[in-house]
Amino acid sequence: MDPKRISPFLSVSPQILPSDLGTLAAHGFKTIVNNRPDGEGEDQPAGAEIEQAAKAVGLAYHALPVVSGKVTDADVEAFAKIMAEVRGPVFAFCRTGTRSTTLWALAEAWHLDPDTIVETAQGAGYDISGLRPRLEQRAQASATGTAAPSGKAAAPGEQRPLTIHDVVVVGAGTGGISTAASLLARRPGLDIVVVDPRDKHYYQPGWTLVGGGVFERAMTERPMASVIPKGVRWLHAAVAAFEPQRNEVVLEDGERLRYRTLVVAPGLELNWDGVEGLRESLGRNGVTSNYLFDMAPYTWQLTQSLRGGTALFTQPPMPIKCAGAPQKAMYLSCDHWRRTGRLKDIDVAFHNAGGVLLGVADYVPALMEYVKLYGIDLRFNSRLVAVDGDKQIARFANSGPDGTSETIERPFDMLHVCPPQRAPGFVRSSPLANEAGWVEVSPETLQHVRFGNIFSLGDAMSAPNAKTAAAIRKQAPTVAVNLLAVLDGEAPRAVYDGYGSCPLTVERGKIVLAEFGYGGKLLPTFPTWLIEGRKPTRLAWLLKEKALPAIYWELLLKGREWLAGPTLLPHRPQAQQSPEALSEKGSPGGSKAA
Secondary structure, eight states: OOOEESSSSEEEESOOOGGGHHHHHHTTOOEEEEOOOTTSOTTOOOHHHHHHHHHHTTOEEEEOOOOTTOOOHHHHHHHHHHHHHSOSSEEEEOSSSHHHHHHHHHHHTTTSOHHHHHHHHHHTTOOOGGGHHHHHHHHHHHHHTOOOOOSSOOOHHHHSOOOEEEEEEEOOSHHHHHHHHHHHHHSTTOOEEEEOOOSEEEOGGGHHHHHTTSSOGGGGEEEHHHHSOTTOEEEOOOEEEEEGGGTEEEETTSOEEEEEEEEEOOOOEEOGGGSBTHHHHTTSTTEEOTTSTTTHHHHHHHHHHOOSEEEEEEEOSSOOBSTTHHHHHHHHHHHHHHHTTOGGGEEEEEEESSSSSOSSGGGHHHHHHHHHHHTOEEEESEEEEEEETTTTEEEEEEEOTTSOEEEEEEEOSEEEOOOOEEOOHHHHTSTTBOTTSSBOBOTTTOBBSSOTTEEEOGGGBOOSSOBOHHHHHHHHHHHHHHHHHHHTTOOOOEEOOOOEEEEEEEETTEEEEEEEOGGGOBOOSSOTTTOOTTSOBHHHHHIIIIIHHHIIIIIGGGTOOTTOOOEEOOOOOOOOOOHHHHHHHOSTTOSSOO
8 A cells, every 4th residue: 555645635546455544534634536447457356345344444445447548527526526515635546646646636727727737646646747639628517617528538639649659668678678678778879668566576586485485575676766677668557458550559548659660568366256255265274376576575474374184276277377376386485394304294286377397308317217206296287276275275177088067175283385377457458469369470480470569579479488587587578679669661681599497496505497498398598517407406406596586686677688588580681561460460581480
């Protein structure tokens, strides 16, 4: 919770939790206004839960759900009516606080001049300069005594000419930041806008080691502003929709960004609601997950405190990010229990919705040695479908080789869950998505198969590679080279080979360094005499623990492509084509690189 004071009467904030309501009441707020529709994201509790918690501490509650990117004048009038009738101070929230700020700004345009409104919002950390045409329109209506504009908000792109940016990057995670840095390294002065609502940037590969008691959680977090490349504009906002036919991105306040080229790298969505009862159970009664920054320390707490009983580890159907992470959590916990003499009293089981331990067979023998060492009960084709945290019971749907299915229940003392995963909602519902909801790209060039001036990398795109941060080390240079080619009216030349890496922490001090590409082809970075990836080694552990964090923060996010230069095809001259033309015609020469 991070309240931003807009006026003495109103503060706004990103999404809050039911547990925040007591603090808000203690700070003197009297009314809560929820501007977020239910079901927008995985971090979102139901509005009814917020309402119940608000009323429990004596706060008034009003729900005014506003669709991201579609703040209508009817929404504004409804917000103004609430503000006129309720007791203040008022606390309003949505996904980022932008919609709540937008509603306030448009409502106040009858009383305040647009410059004052924009400056006030800027002081609270919200850039609403794109709303100026609507603010001026409402101010003019107020001055002339005419009726307020009503109905659907007009698109800013229809009200005034939009600045056309060379590159708009959606997402300031590993993929978005590293691509922006790689672009600037090749072409300083490029006009790049990165759009992301988050205030923090996370080194997510470190969360497994947080859950294993190796890293402190703070080591994996930095302010977002500190990782935005110099020369790049960071727009602290959330994306609502894509309109590729217009070369525009729609933000949640209705503002539009126009681009010559677009990079889509928003990551993926952890679908906690895909398992019945999981969201409500997380963080208590032995239910944990290293896939959350706030939860990884609880994994280590449970590992340390468990003296006996049953420990279950789960893996959902693919695709997921870092497919080895569920196993890493299990191996590190087992290693601690073995070293402390407790493993003999703990039954450990791995429930994997898939049919194999790892998709690349070369690494399975080394992993199986540890499965035997720790006495792990492997349960393949076993998918977690429900959790009852209070009773400490997990329910699994098991599929048999003959196609039959049965549901079983297992009690647990510790349950580490890897949740089902999918592309973000604004990607799944967009023209950029394939049938499965992922951004549809050529696996080689990472260029969109229908819109040639759009590229995607990282977890949200459709290429059949492992979704790991290490994969972006090779993807970002590929996208940078190919995007610049499109800006220059040329065909993409850089080819991505599907590289991904998964350092499998089989015990504290040893790692199986899996590196592979499309089709499971082994793609080791180092010679086998230095690191034999198919065997657990101490050197691979040192690489993971000591070197990789620095490589991530100081090389990858800064466009320094150590051992990651792109593979280039021979130059193929072609007639000059503008990015605008490519947005309508698709990829030059088709969707394949060759």
